[in-house]
């Protein structure tokens with residue numbers, strides 16, 4: 001067994017995972033309406049390329065990319081586009097986003113798919129392009145375009161780390177995928193390794209998932225470049241930086257990436273999506289989502305089409321319990337609260353957690369900070385949460401910057417241990433959004449100043465050019481006038497000479 005390391009802080013949390021892993025993954029029916037958001041990845045949203053009334057086939061591209069950090073979106077089933085409009089989005093901002101609404105025809109008719117050649121014969125850049133065209137993003141919740149991760153410009157990748165830690169309480173979709181469909185992950189890992197030209201692959205799984213570890217292990221026994229690594233279940237060991245630290249003992253630099261250590265980290269479900277895209281020509285149109293919590297009657301994992309309303313999944317999971325009062329997309333530590341269950345499943349939806357008042361009873365009793373320092377002890381990135389809290393309250397954005405707010409992974413450990421029940425992460429999210437806003441305003445005003453300076457310079461240049469043209473014209477006119485004068489003078493001189501010549505002739509005749 002390889003040597004493992006520890007990261008600072010972290011917490012042993014109650015998993016609450018067994019409630020959703022006691023039955024196999026269920027498959028959701030095609031819903032009456034599919035609500036496919038155009039913005040499902042970090043970066044730029046896709047641009048709609050279909051019209052109201054148009055028939056679309058399953059897997060057909062309906063939103064194309066207009067930027068580098070972007071992936072397309074595809075129709076999850078065949079049917080008719082009945083509208084393109086703003087709709088509640090599964091996003092921290094809660095703002096509505098552009099959504100293509102499809103009325104499925106029930107035929108689930110695929111767009112024609114052509115078989116691909118052996119992936120080992122394909123160039124890594126071709127593989128990356130296919131992965132991009134399939135709309136694949138990180139399925140661990142980050143939704144970062146996978147083709148960019150697989151393009152390690154200037155780096156020789158030593159190891160591709162597949163993250164199967166799934167350390168946040170309640171979430172079990174990766175666990176169930178590893179248990180039931182390990183071959184999808186292994187096949188995807190082979191493709192990703194080829195795209196990266198990586199020497200080895202490690203699949204890291206927390207030791208509280210013995211079934212998943214056993215299931216993967218049987219498939220990697222014969223592969224000398226791939227291993228399954230059991231790691232201690234300590235939250236947030238599934239964070240990219242924490243996982244790298246546990247496996248290698250190395251620290252990803254502040255504001256840096258695992259790539260700086262010649263490593264790439266990707267989620268196990270992303271590897272399975274790569275397998276579907278390259279081995280079966282299926283773009284990312286569905287995912288497994290955990291529907292769980294004390295507010296739902298029969299928690300489970302469901303494979304659902306992207307665009308399926310969350311309300312359909314709640315129904316499949318036995319409906320709400322009487323006291324259900326809060327919906328969270330993601331886990332209790334890092335998830336975002338949803339305003340409505342009409343919100344559709346998106347590529348980043350790994351969990352729908354339904355809570356009851358008992359789950360968030362401490363929120364109502366937030367008290368002042370007593371400077372106990374408990375939050376500092378558990379921070380996995382060695383920040384000073386208490387200090388960041390003061391800076392956030394005071395809107396001291398410079399203080400937040402100098403205390404490395406942007407290294408905060410929003411794990412929530414500090415909030416959990418705070419005896420004053422201060423919702424610290426909410427303050428940090430607010431601090432980040434204010435800092436981004438300020439940065440955007442600075443960029444905007446810098447651009448406006450640059451535009452004004454460029455305009456002034458352009459006007460000055462035009463003025464100088466006009467002046468030069470004017471001077472050149474004046475000089476030309478003066479020269480022309482001089483030449484004309486000379487010509488006149490020469491003509492006068494010639495006339496005078498002629499006259500003098502003819503009068504001397506007459507004189508000689510008269511003598």
Ligand code: SF4
Pocket residue numbers: 368369370371372373374375376385386389414417418419420421422
């Ligand atoms: S844990 Fe809470 S009360 Fe203690 S120092 Fe941190 S913010 Fe203050």
Ligand code: SF4
Pocket residue numbers: 378379380381382383384385407408409410411412413414415424425428
């Ligand atoms: S939320 Fe941020 S500040 Fe709090 S423990 Fe996690 S990383 Fe540290």
